[in-house]
Amino acid sequence: MEQLVTVREIFRDRDKYLNTKIKVGGWVRNNRASKNFGFLVLHDGTFFDTLQIVYGAELDNFSGLSSLNIGTAVIVEGTLVPTPEAKQPFEIQAESVVVEGESTPDYPLQKKRHTVEFLRTIQHLRPRTNLFQATYRVRSLCAYAIHKFFQENDFVYVHTPLITSSDAEGAGEMFQVTTLDLNNIPKNEDGSVDFSQDFFKKPTNLTVSGQLYGETYAQAFRKIYTFGPTFRAENSNTTRHAAEFWMIEPEIAFADLQDDMDCAEAMLKYIIRYVLENAPEEMNFFNQFVDKGLLDRLNHVMNSDFGRVTYTEAIKLLEEHNDEFEYKVSWGCDLQTEHERYLTEQVFKKPIFVTDYPKDIKAFYMKLNDDGKTVAAADCLVPGIGEIIGGSQREEDYDKLKQRMEELGMDMSQYDFYLDLRKFGTTRHAGFGLGFERCVMYLTGVSNIRDVLPFPRTVNHCDL
Amino acid sequence: MEQLVTVREIFRDRDKYLNTKIKVGGWVRNNRASKNFGFLVLHDGTFFDTLQIVYGAELDNFSGLSSLNIGTAVIVEGTLVPTPEAKQPFEIQAESVVVEGESTPDYPLQKKRHTVEFLRTIQHLRPRTNLFQATYRVRSLCAYAIHKFFQENDFVYVHTPLITSSDAEGAGEMFQVTTLDLNNIPKNEDGSVDFSQDFFKKPTNLTVSGQLYGETYAQAFRKIYTFGPTFRAENSNTTRHAAEFWMIEPEIAFADLQDDMDCAEAMLKYIIRYVLENAPEEMNFFNQFVDKGLLDRLNHVMNSDFGRVTYTEAIKLLEEHNDEFEYKVSWGCDLQTEHERYLTEQVFKKPIFVTDYPKDIKAFYMKLNDDGKTVAAADCLVPGIGEIIGGSQREEDYDKLKQRMEELGMDMSQYDFYLDLRKFGTTRHAGFGLGFERCVMYLTGVSNIRDVLPFPRTVNHCDL
Numbered sequence: 001m002e003q004l005v006t007v008r009e010i011f012r013d014r015d016k017y018l019n020t021k022i023k024v025g026g027w028v029r030n031n032r033a034s035k036n037f038g039f040l041v042l043h044d045g046t047f048f049d050t051l052q053i054v055y056g057a058e059l060d061n062f063s064g065l066s067s068l069n070i071g072t073a074v075i076v077e078g079t080l081v082p083t084p085e086a087k088q089p090f091e092i093q094a095e096s097v098v099v100e101g102e103s104t105p106d107y108p109l110q111k112k113r114h115t116v117e118f119l120r121t122i123q124h125l126r127p128r129t130n131l132f133q134a135t136y137r138v139r140s141l142c143a144y145a146i147h148k149f150f151q152e153n154d155f156v157y158v159h160t161p162l163i164t165s166s167d168a169e170g171a172g173e174m175f176q177v178t179t180l181d182l183n184n185i186p187k188n189e190d191g192s193v194d195f196s197q198d199f200f201k202k203p204t205n206l207t208v209s210g211q212l213y214g215e216t217y218a219q220a221f222r223k224i225y226t227f228g229p230t231f232r233a234e235n236s237n238t239t240r241h242a243a244e245f246w247m248i249e250p251e252i253a254f255a256d257l258q259d260d261m262d263c264a265e266a267m268l269k270y271i272i273r274y275v276l277e278n279a280p281e282e283m284n285f286f287n288q289f290v291d292k293g294l295l296d297r298l299n300h301v302m303n304s305d306f307g308r309v310t311y312t313e314a315i316k317l318l319e320e321h322n323d324e325f326e327y328k329v330s331w332g333c334d335l336q337t338e339h340e341r342y343l344t345e346q347v348f349k350k351p352i353f354v355t356d357y358p359k360d361i362k363a364f365y366m367k368l369n370d371d372g373k374t375v376a377a378a379d380c381l382v383p384g385i386g387e388i389i390g391g392s393q394r395e396e397d398y399d400k401l402k403q404r405m406e407e408l409g410m411d412m413s414q415y416d417f418y419l420d421l422r423k424f425g426t427t428r429h430a431g432f433g434l435g436f437e438r439c440v441m442y443l444t445g446v447s448n449i450r451d452v453l454p455f456p457r458t459v460n461h462c463d464l
Numbered sequence: 465m466e467q468l469v470t471v472r473e474i475f476r477d478r479d480k481y482l483n484t485k486i487k488v489g490g491w492v493r494n495n496r497a498s499k500n501f502g503f504l505v506l507h508d509g510t511f512f513d514t515l516q517i518v519y520g521a522e523l524d525n526f527s528g529l530s531s532l533n534i535g536t537a538v539i540v541e542g543t544l545v546p547t548p549e550a551k552q553p554f555e556i557q558a559e560s561v562v563v564e565g566e567s568t569p570d571y572p573l574q575k576k577r578h579t580v581e582f583l584r585t586i587q588h589l590r591p592r593t594n595l596f597q598a599t600y601r602v603r604s605l606c607a608y609a610i611h612k613f614f615q616e617n618d619f620v621y622v623h624t625p626l627i628t629s630s631d632a633e634g635a636g637e638m639f640q641v642t643t644l645d646l647n648n649i650p651k652n653e654d655g656s657v658d659f660s661q662d663f664f665k666k667p668t669n670l671t672v673s674g675q676l677y678g679e680t681y682a683q684a685f686r687k688i689y690t691f692g693p694t695f696r697a698e699n700s701n702t703t704r705h706a707a708e709f710w711m712i713e714p715e716i717a718f719a720d721l722q723d724d725m726d727c728a729e730a731m732l733k734y735i736i737r738y739v740l741e742n743a744p745e746e747m748n749f750f751n752q753f754v755d756k757g758l759l760d761r762l763n764h765v766m767n768s769d770f771g772r773v774t775y776t777e778a779i780k781l782l783e784e785h786n787d788e789f790e791y792k793v794s795w796g797c798d799l800q801t802e803h804e805r806y807l808t809e810q811v812f813k814k815p816i817f818v819t820d821y822p823k824d825i826k827a828f829y830m831k832l833n834d835d836g837k838t839v840a841a842a843d844c845l846v847p848g849i850g851e852i853i854g855g856s857q858r859e860e861d862y863d864k865l866k867q868r869m870e871e872l873g874m875d876m877s878q879y880d881f882y883l884d885l886r887k888f889g890t891t892r893h894a895g896f897g898l899g900f901e902r903c904v905m906y907l908t909g910v911s912n913i914r915d916v917l918p919f920p921r922t923v924n925h926c927d928l
């Protein structure tokens with residue numbers, strides 16, 4: 001069909017379009033008419049701000065237009081004129097307004113404030129509201145910024161598999177994937193499930209991390225990253241947990257923990273800068289209506305060095321404030337969100353890396369430090385969120401890695417490929433995982449993970 | 465650790481590094497030594513070509529170096545000197561070679577030609593070979609080119625869900641996702657599975673398409689795209705089918721089938737150009753060793769308009785050659801790969817769109833043409849592959865869509881959200897699906913989908 005000018009093009013390149021005749025298409029956000037003329041507030045989905053359309057009684061379909069419902073799709077032709085006296089910078093004086101698709105009076109998004117709880121019940125319509133327009137545009141830009149950062153730094157993007165037959169790091173509950181008839185599970189003679197009849201002839205799950213696969217590619221390409229969906233079947237009904245979410249997992253050969261932290265810090269700053277530059281209207285909206293300190297905080301982060309503190313030092317700092325915590329800390333304990341936030345918000349007042357955690361609270365693959373007690377891990381904590389990135393240098397020594405896996409009673413038969421990496425040209429290497437939704441929450445100030453995922457999957461909820 | 469110069473930096477910015485002392489790290493692809501000096505062929509994963517290292521008997525560890533196994537990881541310091549008489553443009557004269565990680569004589573990737581079949585059995589090591597280095601770098605660049613194309617054209621990237629409770633277009637077999645204990649499936653009184661005990665309290669599957677979700681976001685953002693994993697539990701053991709693969713599904717509001725084809729054509733040309741520009745070494749390799757006509761074909765495609773032919777015309781063209789086909793064609797039949805390839809390779813000799821297919825062989829959501837028999841579908845066929853893109857204008861009329869769904873006996877209760885889009889400001893809109901692996905196969909000439917997926921999942925195979 002005939003090309004329509006977008007509202008984004010009009011706002012970003014206004015001199016090109018002012019005082020010319022243009023054609024736009026979009027959806028009616030508001031409509032008010034008097035006897036002789038009317039105003040449509042048009043949103044076309046390409047830009048956060050709306051475009052005002054003035055239509056007059058000289059139009060053939062004036063009376064129809066004056067009763068258009070909110071949500072109606074229209075195509076408007078007219079002249080874009082400056083409106084220096086008005087709130088909006090310009091408007092279209094319409095010569096024709098053609099209805100593309102009608103709406104109804106019971107359209108759920110009427111001109112009033114809706115609660116996020118209500119909007120969660122209409123996941124297919126909520127991206128048409130300001131809050132969710134802004135959120136999902138920032139989500140898209142954030143995803144692209146991540147790709148751009150890694151590609152510009154010569155990382156290779158690797159698609160690690162979603163369906164796996166191993167349980168990765170033994171992290172939490174997994175979803176099973178099967179084509180067996182649940183009404184009639186085939187059994188072996190001994191009563192166990194006959195997986196030879198399943199699609200892959202073995203039990204399979206949805207992945208909880210692509211890291212181990214990522215490491216194999218880092219040993220081939222030196223610098224790689226993954227960016228894909230990840231799953232946890234945890235019964236966690238919180239504002240921070242979803243059963244299906246996206247993760248970014250870079251992995252770098254010839255790199256140690258310092259390099260890893262440098263990469264994570266550069267990446268976060270790059271993302272913030274990209275989003276601030278490419279979605280100023282959206283970010284102002286968040287700053288005004290969702291989280292008043294947001295822009296100050298992000299600008300501060302972008303321009304300051306992240307703090308670095310060892311776990312052992314962090315515990316000392318926190319112990320002085322144990323009376324303020326629900327969970328008291330002592331060396332050896334895992335940090336809770338309250339501790340993480342205290343460190344980053346109260347003590348350091350900026351993002352920090354906490355490094356060198358006790359080995360017993362971290363994963364098997366992390367490199368053992370010389371003290372024999374701690375591992376070369378680094379978690380990045382940010383104000384308002386707590387942990388946003390978890391990283392580590394990996395154990396590159398075959399014997400140490402194998403010993404640790406045996407200590408933990410792991411099923412070694414699943415990890416031959418992983419141990420092979422330590423046999424054939426092993427290198428110092430490191431990587432981290434960024435939870436993509438946490439990153440979007442951090443950038444927008446939106447506080448519930450259900451509102452940054454387009455169609456969230458949480459315990460008991462797979463709604464659309 | 466200390467920053468290492470990459471082989472990519474050296475090749476791309478050689479004047480900066482020639483005749484200077486640099487430090488590089490990588491893996492030994494070959495090693496041959498005489499009494500007084502030796503040569504290492506070093507590959508560092510950042511660049512397709514290797515770097516030659518010369519080491520002399522004056523080095524302390526000369527005798528150790530001269531017996532280094534293939535696959536060993538080393539860090540080399542020395543001067544990069546031009547070698548105008550030699551095959552390679554320069555080499556490093558080493559002042560030190562430090563072993564980062566040893567390899568063993570039984571390292572599987574010895575200096576000889578390996579079959580792809582053998583390499584499929586070592587999925588964790590095969591990216592270290594030329595063929596798979598080239599393939600997965602091009603895969604990464606191709607993915608990025610797709611993001612870049614859509615982002616530069618103001619499309620919003622949407623993450624549609626992987627776990628779903630609907631069966632999308634009723635397309636093929638689906639994988640079930642469950643946390644129920646397969647050894648002991650809970651049952652209702654009537655003997656059916658008690659899904660109230662499952663994670664989502666209902667049966668769930670892995671998605672076969674994000675399109676219906678994508679449409680909801682196109683009606684909010686006007687132009688969106690998805691790029692994510694998709695699943696088919698089809699028992700198809702072919703070179704073109706995988707159980708887990710990646711799809712790109714753009715969706716555009718205020719667009720018809722012509723716009724859809726224009727977008728698909730522009731996207732494919734953009735991808736080809738990007739990959740040719742950013743991986744010339746890899747593309748030359750494919751052209752030389754995998755598919756001799758590749759570069760000619762891609763350059764031709766980039767510079768020619770895609771053909772467009774209706775299904776009805778295509779059937780007439782094919783019927784004249786029915787004696788050459790295993791499956792004979794007649795109006796109403798679905799096109800097989802042999803027919804698709806005949807059209808694009810023999811008749812048009814370039815990519816073509818076949819449009820306006822009979823409604824009975826296409827999905828319910830496609831827009832019915834005025835003839836009442838065909839739908840506004842467009843499949844893009846390319847030489848060497850056949851169908852690479854399937855697109856259509858969507859039925860935007862509430863009544864026609866509902867009628868079609870009822871005709872097909874679909875479970876309407878699952879599609880309220882989808883019908884809502886036609887009730888509240890419906891627009892002409894269109895979209896398509898690009899199978900990402902087919903795209904990579906097309907770009908590289910690699911003919912088996914198992915070799916373009918890092919860790920392929922196919923019937924009976926979930927190996928690593």
